[in-house]
Amino acid sequence: MSLREKLAAKAGNIKVTAEDLEKAAARGPQAPRTAPGQLMHMQGKVERQANEIAQLRAELESARVSGGAVDVPIDQLHEVPGRRRFMPPEKYVELRENLRHNKLVHPVIVCPRPAGGFEIVSGHHRTDAYRELGRDHIRCVLGELSSDEADTGAFYANLMQSDLTDFEKFRKFDELLLRSPDKTQAAIAEQAGVPVSTLSEILSFRNLPPEVLSLLDSRPDLLGSNAGAELARATKDGRGDRVVEAVKLLAEKKIDQQQAVRMTKAEQVKTRPAASTGFKIKAGKATWCDVRIAKKVMRIEFRSEEEAEAAQSAIREHLEGLAKAASEDAKS
DNA sequence: AGCTGACGGTCAACACCTGT
DNA sequence: ACAGGTGTTGACCGTCAGCT
Helix, strand or coil, X not given: CCHHHHHHHHHCCCCCCHHHHHHHHHHCCCCCCCHHHHXXXXXXXXXXXXXXXXXXXXXXXXXXXXXXXXXXXXXXEECCCXXXXXXXXXXXXXXXXXXXXXCCCCCEEEEECCCCCEEEEECHXXXXXXXXXXXXXXXXXXXXXXXXXXXXXXXXXXXXXXXXXXXXXXXXXXXXXXXXXXXXHHHHHHHHCCCHHXXXXXXXXXXXXXXXXXXXXXXCCCCCHHHHHHHHHHHHHHHHHHHHHHHHHHHCCCCCHHHHHHHHHHHHHHHCXXXXXXXXXEECCEEEEXXXXXXXXXXXXXXXXXXXXXXXXXXXXXXXXXXXXXXXXXXX
16 A cells, blocks of 8 residues: 555545644634744745735825725834923823824824834824824825934924924934034024024033933923923032023923023022113002013013004103213213 | 024913902 | 913024134
8 A cells, every 4th residue: 555545545534524624724824833834924924924014005196196095904003202292291182082083184104114014204192192092003105204304304394393492402403403403503504494592592401411311302392492491501610500490390390491491590689780681650449551671672662553653752752861961070 | 604592572361359 | 251462482594703
């Protein structure tokens, strides 16, 4: 008897009952147990995924041409560090609840990744919300930019959004300046469409103590550029300890930004001559004019242009008198 | 001359106050 | 309770002086 005939005879005794079939169906597809089997299984899986991604990519390409969007599995979307825009927690909750009940109006913009899958160009929070809502697909469109262009594009797009914090702008501007050392602040400011002075103020964050910078990394909404620049100046003047203390109190919501700035200046304020910082002149109970003085500049604010004009000639007359007296004093 | 930072001004949004 | 006025805050802007 040949080997084939022997094996056929043995197999002939194996009977597959209806019960066996049921058990097999309940177990579902089984992963191979041997190493070569597992390798082949893995290769097959990778190939299937690559095919799926290639197909998705093709669908996205044709959707771009036709102006449509494609449902992409959320587990194929990957975040690029530094590209995510800051969103206050309450706004995120608002977005998620909106998406719970409504369709996604603006699809997520993605770019294919060399490593497979897609990187998110914009729409991180929408993707997060979908994940939290237990959805497994999200509408996507293909971006037309390289990864670098996407980073820069996302940044400048974010810059136009008022809810991007100044500290986040600083981190990105700083990174841009490091990446392009040949570019001046003026050139970057022009590209971003902001005055050079604004950029300069934002970049002053770099002078803050390291402790404050790491705090701001987790709470970028803590400091605006104004207060940030003031605190950076205080740090440069050797008052870093006070800056750290003030920012900690700010984080605990015990003080606001202006109070934090004042805190770092406390000693200076004491040593300053007791100059008047302004006063108000009342007409009855209402303020008729508000006078503010800063160094050699005095500002007088009236309720209306007419009142300002009326006061103007009286002030001029008085000032001319003062100037005349001053010149007579100088002669004598 | 160009770049940068300091300083003060303007504006919008919001909070608070006051009168009805 | 509501509307309007007033004050405060933070973001943004323009000017100017110092520095390289």
